Amino acid sequence: MSAPNDNLAKIIQDLNSKFKVNGKVEGTNRATIIVDKSQILEIANYLKQIGFDHVKAVTGIDYPETEEFEVVYHISSYSDLALAKVIVALREKTSYKDPVFPSLFKVWESVWTGERETYEMLGIVFEGHPELRRMFLDEDFEGVYPLRKSYKLKQEGVFVDKPA
Amino acid sequence: MTSQLEPSFGVEIIPVEGELNVGPQHPGSGHMRIYVKLNGDIIEDVDLDVGYVHRSVEKLSEVRNYMHLIPLIERPAILDSIHMNLGYIMAVEKILNVDVPERAQYLRTLVAEVNRIASHLYGMGILAIFLGHSTGFMWGFGDREVWVEILQAITGARVTNSYIIPGGVRRDLTPAIKEMIEKAIVYQRKKIQDWYKILVNNPNIRARLENVGVMSKENAIKWGAVGPNLRASGVYYDVRKIEPYGAYDKVDFEIPMYKEGDAYARTLVRFEEMEQSMRILEQVIKQIPDGNILSDRFFKQIPPVRLKKWWEGQRRVVFPGYYASFRPPKGEAISRVEAGRGELAYYIISDGSPKPYRLRMITPSYRLIYVFKELCKGARYADLVAIYGSLDYFPPEADR
Numbered sequence: 001m002s003a004p005n006d007n008l009a010k011i012i013q014d015l016n017s018k019f020k021v022n023g024k025v026e027g028t029n030r031a032t033i034i035v036d037k038s039q040i041l042e043i044a045n046y047l048k049q050i051g052f053d054h055v056k057a058v059t060g061i062d063y064p065e066t067e068e069f070e071v072v073y074h075i076s077s078y079s080d081l082a083l084a085k086v087i088v089a090l091r092e093k094t095s096y097k098d099p100v101f102p103s104l105f106k107v108w109e110s111v112w113t114g115e116r117e118t119y120e121m122l123g124i125v126f127e128g129h130p131e132l133r134r135m136f137l138d139e140d141f142e143g144v145y146p147l148r149k150s151y152k153l154k155q156e157g158v159f160v161d162k163p164a
Numbered sequence: 165m166t167s168q169l170e171p172s173f174g175v176e177i178i179p180v181e182g183e184l185n186v187g188p189q190h191p192g193s194g195h196m197r198i199y200v201k202l203n204g205d206i207i208e209d210v211d212l213d214v215g216y217v218h219r220s221v222e223k224l225s226e227v228r229n230y231m232h233l234i235p236l237i238e239r240p241a242i243l244d245s246i247h248m249n250l251g252y253i254m255a256v257e258k259i260l261n262v263d264v265p266e267r268a269q270y271l272r273t274l275v276a277e278v279n280r281i282a283s284h285l286y287g288m289g290i291l292a293i294f295l296g297h298s299t300g301f302m303w304g305f306g307d308r309e310v311w312v313e314i315l316q317a318i319t320g321a322r323v324t325n326s327y328i329i330p331g332g333v334r335r336d337l338t339p340a341i342k343e344m345i346e347k348a349i350v351y352q353r354k355k356i357q358d359w360y361k362i363l364v365n366n367p368n369i370r371a372r373l374e375n376v377g378v379m380s381k382e383n384a385i386k387w388g389a390v391g392p393n394l395r396a397s398g399v400y401y402d403v404r405k406i407e408p409y410g411a412y413d414k415v416d417f418e419i420p421m422y423k424e425g426d427a428y429a430r431t432l433v434r435f436e437e438m439e440q441s442m443r444i445l446e447q448v449i450k451q452i453p454d455g456n457i458l459s460d461r462f463f464k465q466i467p468p469v470r471l472k473k474w475w476e477g478q479r480r481v482v483f484p485g486y487y488a489s490f491r492p493p494k495g496e497a498i499s500r501v502e503a504g505r506g507e508l509a510y511y512i513i514s515d516g517s518p519k520p521y522r523l524r525m526i527t528p529s530y531r532l533i534y535v536f537k538e539l540c541k542g543a544r545y546a547d548l549v550a551i552y553g554s555l556d557y558f559p560p561e562a563d564r
Contacts, residue, residue: 029407053385053386056500057526072511074509079385081400084406108388109386155227
Protein backbone atom coordinates (compact mmCIF):
# COMPACT_ATOMS: atom_id res chain seq x y z
CA MET A 1 0.00 0.00 0.00
CA SER A 2 1.38 3.41 -0.91
CA ALA A 3 1.78 6.25 1.55
CA PRO A 4 -1.37 7.95 2.82
CA ASN A 5 -2.51 11.10 1.13
CA ASP A 6 -0.82 14.05 2.95
CA ASN A 7 -3.68 16.35 2.12
CA LEU A 8 -6.15 13.98 3.75
CA ALA A 9 -4.01 13.54 6.86
CA LYS A 10 -3.95 17.30 7.33
CA ILE A 11 -7.72 17.62 6.90
CA ILE A 12 -8.37 14.94 9.52
CA GLN A 13 -5.86 16.51 11.89
CA ASP A 14 -7.51 19.92 11.55
CA LEU A 15 -10.90 18.39 12.12
CA ASN A 16 -9.78 16.48 15.23
CA SER A 17 -8.33 19.56 16.85
CA LYS A 18 -11.17 21.86 15.85
CA PHE A 19 -14.19 19.74 16.78
CA LYS A 20 -12.67 17.19 19.21
CA VAL A 21 -13.91 14.27 17.12
CA ASN A 22 -12.39 10.86 16.50
CA GLY A 23 -11.10 10.92 12.93
CA LYS A 24 -8.44 8.68 11.47
CA VAL A 25 -6.87 7.95 8.11
CA GLU A 26 -7.34 4.38 6.90
CA GLY A 27 -5.37 3.45 3.84
CA THR A 28 -4.21 5.59 0.96
CA ASN A 29 -7.29 7.61 0.19
CA ARG A 30 -9.78 6.57 2.83
CA ALA A 31 -10.64 8.10 6.19
CA THR A 32 -13.25 7.66 8.89
CA ILE A 33 -14.69 10.33 11.16
CA ILE A 34 -16.80 9.21 14.10
CA VAL A 35 -19.04 12.00 15.30
CA ASP A 36 -21.88 12.53 17.69
CA LYS A 37 -25.22 13.16 16.06
CA SER A 38 -25.55 16.53 17.84
CA GLN A 39 -22.49 17.93 16.07
CA ILE A 40 -22.87 16.26 12.65
CA LEU A 41 -24.50 19.26 10.97
CA GLU A 42 -21.72 21.55 12.08
CA ILE A 43 -19.03 19.14 10.88
CA ALA A 44 -20.83 18.49 7.60
CA ASN A 45 -20.94 22.23 6.95
CA TYR A 46 -17.25 22.50 7.66
CA LEU A 47 -16.46 19.59 5.32
CA LYS A 48 -18.54 21.16 2.60
CA GLN A 49 -16.63 24.42 2.93
CA ILE A 50 -13.29 22.71 2.44
CA GLY A 51 -14.49 21.10 -0.79
CA PHE A 52 -16.41 17.89 -0.12
CA ASP A 53 -19.37 18.53 -2.39
CA HIS A 54 -21.42 15.35 -2.64
CA VAL A 55 -22.48 12.23 -0.79
CA LYS A 56 -21.90 8.92 -2.54
CA ALA A 57 -23.78 6.62 -0.21
CA VAL A 58 -25.91 6.68 2.89
CA THR A 59 -25.74 3.36 4.72
CA GLY A 60 -27.73 2.35 7.75
CA ILE A 61 -26.45 -0.51 9.89
CA ASP A 62 -28.26 -2.34 12.64
CA TYR A 63 -26.37 -3.65 15.70
CA PRO A 64 -28.83 -5.72 17.73
CA GLU A 65 -26.27 -6.72 20.42
CA THR A 66 -25.79 -3.16 21.56
CA GLU A 67 -29.26 -2.04 20.42
CA GLU A 68 -27.82 0.66 18.21
CA PHE A 69 -28.17 2.06 14.72
CA GLU A 70 -25.29 3.49 12.79
CA VAL A 71 -25.51 5.75 9.78
CA VAL A 72 -22.50 6.12 7.49
CA TYR A 73 -22.20 8.90 4.92
CA HIS A 74 -19.53 8.39 2.29
CA ILE A 75 -18.52 11.79 1.05
CA SER A 76 -16.19 12.94 -1.68
CA SER A 77 -15.66 15.73 -4.16
CA TYR A 78 -16.28 16.36 -7.84
CA SER A 79 -14.92 19.87 -8.18
CA ASP A 80 -11.60 19.42 -6.36
CA LEU A 81 -9.40 16.92 -8.19
CA ALA A 82 -7.19 16.21 -5.17
CA LEU A 83 -10.17 15.53 -2.94
CA ALA A 84 -11.88 13.43 -5.63
CA LYS A 85 -9.38 10.65 -4.91
CA VAL A 86 -10.56 10.57 -1.32
CA ILE A 87 -13.62 8.92 0.23
CA VAL A 88 -14.40 9.91 3.79
CA ALA A 89 -16.85 7.96 5.93
CA LEU A 90 -18.77 10.12 8.35
CA ARG A 91 -20.31 7.87 11.00
CA GLU A 92 -22.79 8.51 13.75
CA LYS A 93 -24.61 6.19 16.17
CA THR A 94 -27.78 6.27 18.15
CA SER A 95 -29.64 3.85 20.39
CA TYR A 96 -32.81 1.95 19.46
CA LYS A 97 -34.84 4.18 21.77
CA ASP A 98 -34.12 7.31 19.78
CA PRO A 99 -33.77 6.42 16.09
CA VAL A 100 -33.68 10.04 14.97
CA PHE A 101 -30.86 11.79 13.14
CA PRO A 102 -30.66 15.29 11.70
CA SER A 103 -30.95 15.19 7.90
CA LEU A 104 -27.97 16.43 5.92
CA PHE A 105 -30.19 17.49 3.00
CA LYS A 106 -29.53 21.17 3.69
CA VAL A 107 -25.79 20.57 3.37
CA TRP A 108 -25.69 18.01 0.55
CA GLU A 109 -28.79 17.59 -1.59
CA SER A 110 -27.43 14.31 -2.93
CA VAL A 111 -28.49 12.53 0.30
CA TRP A 112 -32.13 12.73 -0.86
CA THR A 113 -32.39 9.16 -2.17
CA GLY A 114 -30.09 7.55 0.39
CA GLU A 115 -31.77 8.97 3.49
CA ARG A 116 -35.18 8.14 2.13
CA GLU A 117 -34.19 4.54 1.55
CA THR A 118 -32.54 4.23 4.97
CA TYR A 119 -35.76 5.47 6.57
CA GLU A 120 -37.76 2.92 4.66
CA MET A 121 -35.49 -0.06 5.22
CA LEU A 122 -34.40 0.54 8.82
CA GLY A 123 -36.93 2.94 10.28
CA ILE A 124 -34.39 5.65 10.99
CA VAL A 125 -35.99 9.09 10.90
CA PHE A 126 -34.06 11.96 9.35
CA GLU A 127 -35.36 15.21 10.74
CA GLY A 128 -35.52 17.92 8.09
CA HIS A 129 -35.67 15.66 5.03
CA PRO A 130 -38.21 17.19 2.64
CA GLU A 131 -39.87 13.98 1.51
CA LEU A 132 -39.44 11.20 4.02
CA ARG A 133 -41.74 8.44 2.83
CA ARG A 134 -41.62 5.01 1.31
CA MET A 135 -39.95 4.44 -2.04
CA PHE A 136 -38.98 0.84 -2.84
CA LEU A 137 -41.29 -1.45 -0.89
CA ASP A 138 -44.81 -2.60 -1.78
CA GLU A 139 -47.63 -0.30 -0.81
CA ASP A 140 -49.10 -3.02 1.40
CA PHE A 141 -45.84 -4.08 3.01
CA GLU A 142 -46.30 -4.91 6.68
CA GLY A 143 -44.05 -5.97 9.50
CA VAL A 144 -40.67 -4.89 10.80
CA TYR A 145 -38.33 -2.76 8.72
CA PRO A 146 -36.68 -5.24 6.35
CA LEU A 147 -33.01 -4.36 6.80
CA ARG A 148 -33.13 -4.74 10.57
CA LYS A 149 -31.49 -7.92 11.76
CA SER A 150 -34.71 -8.91 13.52
CA TYR A 151 -36.33 -9.34 10.10
CA LYS A 152 -35.59 -12.95 9.26
CA LEU A 153 -35.70 -14.17 5.68
CA LYS A 154 -37.83 -17.18 5.06
CA GLN A 155 -35.68 -19.73 3.28
CA GLU A 156 -37.14 -22.42 1.13
CA GLY A 157 -35.39 -25.76 1.25
CA VAL A 158 -34.09 -27.43 -1.89
CA PHE A 159 -36.07 -30.56 -1.12
CA VAL A 160 -39.74 -30.09 -0.48
CA ASP A 161 -41.61 -32.59 1.68
CA LYS A 162 -44.36 -34.50 -0.04
CA PRO A 163 -47.80 -33.74 1.33
CA ALA A 164 -48.98 -36.64 3.47
CA MET B 165 -59.91 31.24 -17.29
CA THR B 166 -59.32 31.82 -20.95
CA SER B 167 -56.38 33.55 -22.53
CA GLN B 168 -55.10 34.03 -26.01
CA LEU B 169 -51.47 33.22 -26.79
CA GLU B 170 -51.15 35.31 -29.91
CA PRO B 171 -53.99 36.93 -31.75
CA SER B 172 -52.73 35.75 -35.11
CA PHE B 173 -53.01 32.11 -34.06
CA GLY B 174 -56.66 32.42 -33.28
CA VAL B 175 -56.33 29.54 -30.84
CA GLU B 176 -57.73 29.71 -27.39
CA ILE B 177 -55.43 28.22 -24.83
CA ILE B 178 -56.95 27.05 -21.61
CA PRO B 179 -54.40 26.41 -18.88
CA VAL B 180 -55.21 23.12 -17.24
CA GLU B 181 -53.71 21.75 -14.12
CA GLY B 182 -53.70 18.04 -13.65
CA GLU B 183 -51.86 14.85 -12.91
CA LEU B 184 -50.79 12.08 -15.24
CA ASN B 185 -49.51 8.61 -14.61
CA VAL B 186 -46.72 7.49 -16.91
CA GLY B 187 -46.03 3.82 -16.43
CA PRO B 188 -45.25 1.34 -15.02
CA GLN B 189 -46.62 -0.24 -18.19
CA HIS B 190 -45.99 2.75 -20.42
CA PRO B 191 -43.43 1.95 -23.14
CA GLY B 192 -41.52 5.07 -22.20
CA SER B 193 -41.13 4.27 -18.54
CA GLY B 194 -39.51 0.89 -18.17
CA HIS B 195 -40.32 -0.46 -14.75
CA MET B 196 -41.14 2.84 -13.16
CA ARG B 197 -44.26 4.82 -12.49
CA ILE B 198 -43.74 8.50 -13.11
CA TYR B 199 -46.47 10.55 -11.51
CA VAL B 200 -46.42 13.86 -13.32
CA LYS B 201 -48.04 17.06 -12.04
CA LEU B 202 -48.77 19.30 -14.98
CA ASN B 203 -49.69 22.89 -15.58
CA GLY B 204 -50.64 23.13 -19.23
CA ASP B 205 -47.86 21.09 -20.77
CA ILE B 206 -45.23 22.28 -18.31
CA ILE B 207 -44.18 19.73 -15.71
CA GLU B 208 -44.41 21.26 -12.25
CA ASP B 209 -43.20 18.24 -10.34
CA VAL B 210 -42.71 14.52 -10.78
CA ASP B 211 -42.97 11.80 -8.22
CA LEU B 212 -40.87 8.79 -9.16
CA ASP B 213 -42.42 5.61 -7.92
CA VAL B 214 -39.54 3.17 -8.20
CA GLY B 215 -39.19 -0.32 -6.80
CA TYR B 216 -41.21 -2.42 -9.24
CA VAL B 217 -38.21 -4.67 -9.81
CA HIS B 218 -36.75 -4.46 -6.32
CA ARG B 219 -35.14 -7.81 -5.45
CA SER B 220 -33.55 -6.98 -2.10
CA VAL B 221 -29.93 -7.77 -2.90
CA GLU B 222 -28.80 -6.06 0.29
CA LYS B 223 -31.03 -8.17 2.53
CA LEU B 224 -30.29 -11.42 0.72
CA SER B 225 -26.57 -10.79 1.11
CA GLU B 226 -26.99 -11.44 4.84
CA VAL B 227 -27.78 -15.09 4.14
CA ARG B 228 -25.43 -15.84 1.24
CA ASN B 229 -21.73 -16.67 1.19
CA TYR B 230 -19.42 -14.25 -0.57
CA MET B 231 -19.07 -16.42 -3.67
CA HIS B 232 -22.77 -17.22 -3.85
CA LEU B 233 -23.48 -13.51 -4.01
CA ILE B 234 -21.72 -13.00 -7.34
CA PRO B 235 -24.59 -14.10 -9.63
CA LEU B 236 -27.09 -12.26 -7.44
CA ILE B 237 -25.16 -9.03 -7.56
CA GLU B 238 -24.94 -9.11 -11.35
CA ARG B 239 -28.69 -9.36 -11.82
CA PRO B 240 -29.65 -5.73 -11.23
CA ALA B 241 -27.90 -4.61 -14.40
CA ILE B 242 -27.80 -7.59 -16.70
CA LEU B 243 -26.63 -5.43 -19.58
CA ASP B 244 -23.60 -4.24 -17.59
CA SER B 245 -22.94 -7.29 -15.45
CA ILE B 246 -19.15 -7.30 -15.77
CA HIS B 247 -18.95 -3.99 -13.95
CA MET B 248 -21.33 -5.11 -11.20
CA ASN B 249 -19.18 -8.23 -10.80
CA LEU B 250 -15.90 -6.29 -10.88
CA GLY B 251 -16.87 -3.69 -8.27
CA TYR B 252 -18.04 -6.30 -5.81
CA ILE B 253 -14.96 -8.49 -6.23
CA MET B 254 -12.69 -5.47 -5.77
CA ALA B 255 -14.32 -4.79 -2.40
CA VAL B 256 -13.99 -8.47 -1.38
CA GLU B 257 -10.35 -8.47 -2.44
CA LYS B 258 -9.70 -5.44 -0.28
CA ILE B 259 -11.04 -7.27 2.76
CA LEU B 260 -9.14 -10.47 1.88
CA ASN B 261 -6.01 -8.51 0.98
CA VAL B 262 -5.28 -10.40 -2.25
CA ASP B 263 -2.99 -9.35 -5.08
CA VAL B 264 -4.22 -9.83 -8.62
CA PRO B 265 -1.75 -10.88 -11.37
CA GLU B 266 -1.00 -8.42 -14.15
CA ARG B 267 -2.59 -10.52 -16.89
CA ALA B 268 -5.83 -10.82 -14.94
CA GLN B 269 -5.91 -7.03 -14.50
CA TYR B 270 -5.62 -6.59 -18.27
CA LEU B 271 -8.33 -9.16 -18.87
CA ARG B 272 -10.63 -7.37 -16.44
CA THR B 273 -10.08 -4.12 -18.30
CA LEU B 274 -10.74 -5.86 -21.59
CA VAL B 275 -14.08 -7.38 -20.61
CA ALA B 276 -15.15 -4.20 -18.80
CA GLU B 277 -14.62 -2.12 -21.94
CA VAL B 278 -16.40 -4.65 -24.16
CA ASN B 279 -19.30 -4.47 -21.74
CA ARG B 280 -19.23 -0.68 -21.67
CA ILE B 281 -19.66 -0.52 -25.46
CA ALA B 282 -22.52 -3.03 -25.28
CA SER B 283 -24.14 -1.05 -22.49
CA HIS B 284 -23.90 2.27 -24.34
CA LEU B 285 -25.36 0.71 -27.48
CA TYR B 286 -28.28 -0.56 -25.43
CA GLY B 287 -28.80 2.91 -23.96
CA MET B 288 -28.69 4.55 -27.37
CA GLY B 289 -31.19 2.02 -28.72
CA ILE B 290 -33.60 2.80 -25.90
CA LEU B 291 -33.19 6.55 -26.37
CA ALA B 292 -33.92 6.13 -30.09
CA ILE B 293 -37.15 4.22 -29.52
CA PHE B 294 -38.26 6.77 -26.91
CA LEU B 295 -37.95 9.41 -29.59
CA GLY B 296 -39.82 7.27 -32.11
CA HIS B 297 -36.72 6.35 -34.07
CA SER B 298 -37.17 2.61 -34.60
CA THR B 299 -34.08 2.16 -36.77
CA GLY B 300 -31.88 3.43 -33.98
CA PHE B 301 -33.44 0.93 -31.63
CA MET B 302 -32.81 -1.97 -33.99
CA TRP B 303 -29.29 -0.85 -34.80
CA GLY B 304 -28.47 -0.47 -31.12
CA PHE B 305 -29.55 -3.97 -30.31
CA GLY B 306 -28.03 -5.39 -33.49
CA ASP B 307 -24.64 -3.82 -32.87
CA ARG B 308 -24.76 -4.89 -29.25
CA GLU B 309 -24.96 -8.48 -30.39
CA VAL B 310 -21.42 -8.24 -31.79
CA TRP B 311 -20.02 -7.37 -28.37
CA VAL B 312 -22.22 -9.84 -26.52
CA GLU B 313 -20.82 -12.57 -28.78
CA ILE B 314 -17.31 -11.59 -27.71
CA LEU B 315 -18.31 -11.72 -24.04
CA GLN B 316 -19.79 -15.12 -24.66
CA ALA B 317 -16.59 -16.34 -26.28
CA ILE B 318 -14.47 -15.16 -23.35
CA THR B 319 -16.69 -15.93 -20.39
CA GLY B 320 -19.04 -18.62 -21.61
CA ALA B 321 -22.21 -16.69 -20.80
CA ARG B 322 -24.13 -14.05 -22.72
CA VAL B 323 -25.46 -11.75 -20.04
CA THR B 324 -24.61 -12.64 -16.47
CA ASN B 325 -21.01 -13.57 -17.01
CA SER B 326 -19.73 -14.19 -13.45
CA TYR B 327 -16.28 -13.90 -14.97
CA ILE B 328 -14.33 -12.15 -12.25
CA ILE B 329 -13.48 -14.03 -9.05
CA PRO B 330 -11.41 -13.02 -6.01
CA GLY B 331 -7.77 -13.04 -7.06
CA GLY B 332 -8.27 -13.10 -10.81
CA VAL B 333 -10.56 -14.19 -13.63
CA ARG B 334 -11.98 -17.55 -14.71
CA ARG B 335 -10.80 -17.99 -18.29
CA ASP B 336 -7.94 -16.92 -20.48
CA LEU B 337 -7.91 -15.10 -23.78
CA THR B 338 -7.37 -17.10 -26.98
CA PRO B 339 -6.05 -15.97 -30.39
CA ALA B 340 -9.50 -16.57 -31.88
CA ILE B 341 -11.10 -14.11 -29.44
CA LYS B 342 -8.39 -11.54 -30.17
CA GLU B 343 -9.27 -11.78 -33.84
CA MET B 344 -12.97 -11.43 -33.03
CA ILE B 345 -12.32 -8.23 -31.10
CA GLU B 346 -10.21 -6.78 -33.90
CA LYS B 347 -12.95 -7.49 -36.41
CA ALA B 348 -15.59 -6.04 -34.11
CA ILE B 349 -13.63 -2.80 -33.73
CA VAL B 350 -13.39 -2.37 -37.50
CA TYR B 351 -17.11 -3.04 -37.83
CA GLN B 352 -18.13 -0.70 -35.00
CA ARG B 353 -15.94 2.19 -36.21
CA LYS B 354 -17.63 2.05 -39.59
CA LYS B 355 -21.03 1.68 -38.02
CA ILE B 356 -20.57 4.66 -35.69
CA GLN B 357 -20.22 6.87 -38.77
CA ASP B 358 -23.57 5.55 -39.94
CA TRP B 359 -24.98 6.20 -36.47
CA TYR B 360 -23.95 9.83 -36.77
CA LYS B 361 -25.70 10.09 -40.14
CA ILE B 362 -28.93 8.47 -39.11
CA LEU B 363 -29.32 9.45 -35.46
CA VAL B 364 -26.87 11.93 -34.02
CA ASN B 365 -26.93 14.44 -36.86
CA ASN B 366 -30.56 13.82 -37.70
CA PRO B 367 -32.34 17.21 -37.55
CA ASN B 368 -35.41 15.70 -35.88
CA ILE B 369 -33.38 14.05 -33.17
CA ARG B 370 -31.35 17.20 -32.64
CA ALA B 371 -34.52 19.23 -32.27
CA ARG B 372 -35.75 16.80 -29.64
CA LEU B 373 -32.50 16.73 -27.67
CA GLU B 374 -30.80 20.11 -27.95
CA ASN B 375 -31.46 22.46 -25.01
CA VAL B 376 -33.62 19.82 -23.38
CA GLY B 377 -33.08 18.81 -19.76
CA VAL B 378 -30.18 21.19 -19.26
CA MET B 379 -28.12 20.40 -16.17
CA SER B 380 -25.59 23.04 -15.21
CA LYS B 381 -22.24 22.13 -13.72
CA GLU B 382 -23.30 23.41 -10.29
CA ASN B 383 -26.50 21.40 -10.34
CA ALA B 384 -24.75 18.25 -11.51
CA ILE B 385 -22.42 18.46 -8.52
CA LYS B 386 -25.18 19.41 -6.08
CA TRP B 387 -27.53 16.63 -7.14
CA GLY B 388 -24.75 14.06 -7.22
CA ALA B 389 -25.02 13.03 -10.88
CA VAL B 390 -22.73 10.28 -12.17
CA GLY B 391 -21.05 8.96 -15.29
CA PRO B 392 -21.59 10.30 -18.79
CA ASN B 393 -24.37 12.58 -17.47
CA LEU B 394 -21.92 14.27 -15.14
CA ARG B 395 -19.26 14.62 -17.82
CA ALA B 396 -21.77 16.11 -20.26
CA SER B 397 -22.19 18.91 -17.71
CA GLY B 398 -18.50 19.75 -17.72
CA VAL B 399 -17.31 17.95 -14.59
CA TYR B 400 -14.05 16.09 -15.03
CA TYR B 401 -14.71 12.94 -13.07
CA ASP B 402 -14.11 9.38 -14.13
CA VAL B 403 -13.07 6.69 -11.65
CA ARG B 404 -10.82 5.16 -14.31
CA LYS B 405 -8.67 8.31 -14.14
CA ILE B 406 -9.25 9.40 -10.53
CA GLU B 407 -8.58 6.05 -8.88
CA PRO B 408 -7.32 3.68 -11.60
CA TYR B 409 -8.11 0.01 -11.21
CA GLY B 410 -7.45 -2.93 -13.56
CA ALA B 411 -4.96 -1.81 -16.20
CA TYR B 412 -6.36 1.67 -16.73
CA ASP B 413 -3.19 3.38 -15.53
CA LYS B 414 -1.23 1.57 -18.26
CA VAL B 415 -3.36 2.46 -21.26
CA ASP B 416 -3.83 5.80 -22.94
CA PHE B 417 -7.36 7.17 -23.31
CA GLU B 418 -9.29 10.39 -23.00
CA ILE B 419 -12.41 11.40 -21.11
CA PRO B 420 -14.97 13.00 -23.46
CA MET B 421 -16.49 16.11 -21.91
CA TYR B 422 -19.09 18.71 -22.89
CA LYS B 423 -20.11 21.99 -21.28
CA GLU B 424 -23.70 22.16 -22.53
CA GLY B 425 -25.24 19.65 -20.14
CA ASP B 426 -28.28 19.01 -22.33
CA ALA B 427 -29.67 15.72 -23.58
CA TYR B 428 -27.74 16.06 -26.83
CA ALA B 429 -24.41 16.47 -25.04
CA ARG B 430 -25.13 13.34 -23.00
CA THR B 431 -25.72 11.42 -26.22
CA LEU B 432 -22.50 12.68 -27.76
CA VAL B 433 -20.49 11.76 -24.67
CA ARG B 434 -21.69 8.17 -24.96
CA PHE B 435 -20.75 7.90 -28.63
CA GLU B 436 -17.30 9.32 -28.00
CA GLU B 437 -16.80 7.00 -25.03
CA MET B 438 -17.41 4.03 -27.32
CA GLU B 439 -14.54 5.20 -29.50
CA GLN B 440 -12.30 5.59 -26.43
CA SER B 441 -13.25 2.10 -25.25
CA MET B 442 -12.20 0.68 -28.61
CA ARG B 443 -8.87 2.49 -28.28
CA ILE B 444 -8.39 0.84 -24.89
CA LEU B 445 -9.26 -2.57 -26.34
CA GLU B 446 -6.64 -2.20 -29.08
CA GLN B 447 -3.97 -1.29 -26.54
CA VAL B 448 -4.93 -4.11 -24.18
CA ILE B 449 -4.68 -6.70 -26.97
CA LYS B 450 -1.26 -5.35 -27.95
CA GLN B 451 0.18 -4.96 -24.45
CA ILE B 452 -1.30 -7.88 -22.51
CA PRO B 453 1.57 -9.64 -20.64
CA ASP B 454 1.98 -13.39 -20.26
CA GLY B 455 1.40 -14.99 -16.92
CA ASN B 456 -1.14 -16.50 -14.65
CA ILE B 457 -4.73 -15.31 -14.44
CA LEU B 458 -5.28 -16.25 -10.80
CA SER B 459 -3.43 -15.17 -7.68
CA ASP B 460 -0.83 -17.73 -6.58
CA ARG B 461 -2.43 -17.91 -3.16
CA PHE B 462 -5.51 -19.59 -4.67
CA PHE B 463 -3.85 -21.22 -7.67
CA LYS B 464 -1.69 -23.43 -5.44
CA GLN B 465 -4.81 -24.90 -3.87
CA ILE B 466 -6.13 -26.42 -7.10
CA PRO B 467 -5.51 -30.21 -7.14
CA PRO B 468 -2.89 -31.26 -9.73
CA VAL B 469 -5.22 -33.59 -11.64
CA ARG B 470 -7.79 -30.88 -12.21
CA LEU B 471 -5.08 -28.39 -12.99
CA LYS B 472 -3.80 -30.61 -15.76
CA LYS B 473 -7.21 -31.21 -17.27
CA TRP B 474 -8.65 -27.70 -17.14
CA TRP B 475 -5.82 -25.21 -16.90
CA GLU B 476 -3.26 -26.84 -19.17
CA GLY B 477 -5.87 -28.17 -21.56
CA GLN B 478 -8.36 -25.33 -21.84
CA ARG B 479 -6.83 -22.44 -19.86
CA ARG B 480 -9.78 -22.43 -17.49
CA VAL B 481 -9.70 -22.04 -13.73
CA VAL B 482 -11.46 -24.59 -11.56
CA PHE B 483 -12.46 -23.31 -8.15
CA PRO B 484 -10.34 -24.50 -5.26
CA GLY B 485 -12.31 -25.53 -2.18
CA TYR B 486 -11.33 -22.29 -0.47
CA TYR B 487 -14.03 -20.39 -2.35
CA ALA B 488 -16.88 -22.46 -0.93
CA SER B 489 -17.19 -20.56 2.33
CA PHE B 490 -14.12 -18.50 3.14
CA ARG B 491 -14.17 -16.27 6.18
CA PRO B 492 -12.56 -12.91 5.53
CA PRO B 493 -11.09 -11.07 8.53
CA LYS B 494 -13.19 -8.49 10.36
CA GLY B 495 -13.22 -5.14 8.71
CA GLU B 496 -14.83 -3.04 6.05
CA ALA B 497 -14.05 -1.94 2.53
CA ILE B 498 -15.45 0.48 0.00
CA SER B 499 -14.62 0.10 -3.67
CA ARG B 500 -15.66 2.05 -6.72
CA VAL B 501 -15.56 1.40 -10.44
CA GLU B 502 -16.71 3.35 -13.48
CA ALA B 503 -19.59 1.27 -14.80
CA GLY B 504 -21.32 1.95 -18.11
CA ARG B 505 -23.75 4.39 -16.49
CA GLY B 506 -21.32 5.92 -14.04
CA GLU B 507 -19.73 5.40 -10.69
CA LEU B 508 -20.65 2.19 -8.90
CA ALA B 509 -19.72 1.76 -5.24
CA TYR B 510 -19.78 -1.25 -2.93
CA TYR B 511 -19.46 -0.98 0.82
CA ILE B 512 -18.93 -4.27 2.64
CA ILE B 513 -18.75 -4.79 6.39
CA SER B 514 -17.35 -8.15 7.42
CA ASP B 515 -17.76 -9.58 10.92
CA GLY B 516 -15.51 -12.57 10.32
CA SER B 517 -18.27 -14.96 9.24
CA PRO B 518 -18.62 -16.45 5.73
CA LYS B 519 -21.43 -13.97 4.98
CA PRO B 520 -21.22 -10.19 4.81
CA TYR B 521 -22.65 -8.43 7.87
CA ARG B 522 -23.82 -5.57 5.69
CA LEU B 523 -23.47 -5.04 1.99
CA ARG B 524 -24.33 -1.72 0.46
CA MET B 525 -24.60 -1.41 -3.28
CA ILE B 526 -24.78 2.08 -4.75
CA THR B 527 -25.49 1.84 -8.44
CA PRO B 528 -25.32 4.73 -10.90
CA SER B 529 -29.03 4.67 -11.71
CA TYR B 530 -29.83 4.81 -8.00
CA ARG B 531 -28.04 8.12 -7.79
CA LEU B 532 -29.84 9.36 -10.89
CA ILE B 533 -33.28 9.12 -9.24
CA TYR B 534 -32.92 12.53 -7.65
CA VAL B 535 -31.25 13.98 -10.76
CA PHE B 536 -34.15 12.85 -12.95
CA LYS B 537 -36.73 14.28 -10.56
CA GLU B 538 -35.03 17.67 -10.48
CA LEU B 539 -34.36 17.79 -14.23
CA CYS B 540 -38.02 17.24 -15.08
CA LYS B 541 -39.21 20.27 -13.13
CA GLY B 542 -40.06 23.02 -15.58
CA ALA B 543 -39.62 20.86 -18.67
CA ARG B 544 -42.32 20.31 -21.26
CA TYR B 545 -44.33 17.13 -21.01
CA ALA B 546 -43.25 16.05 -24.50
CA ASP B 547 -39.62 16.24 -23.36
CA LEU B 548 -40.11 13.83 -20.47
CA VAL B 549 -39.10 10.80 -22.52
CA ALA B 550 -36.16 12.66 -24.09
CA ILE B 551 -34.79 13.50 -20.64
CA TYR B 552 -35.46 10.00 -19.39
CA GLY B 553 -33.78 8.36 -22.37
CA SER B 554 -30.79 10.68 -22.36
CA LEU B 555 -30.03 9.89 -18.70
CA ASP B 556 -29.77 6.20 -19.66
CA TYR B 557 -31.65 5.33 -16.48
CA PHE B 558 -32.05 1.57 -16.02
CA PRO B 559 -34.81 0.80 -13.47
CA PRO B 560 -33.66 -2.61 -12.15
CA GLU B 561 -30.25 -1.13 -11.48
CA ALA B 562 -31.78 1.59 -9.30
CA ASP B 563 -34.08 -0.78 -7.43
CA ARG B 564 -31.44 -3.45 -6.77
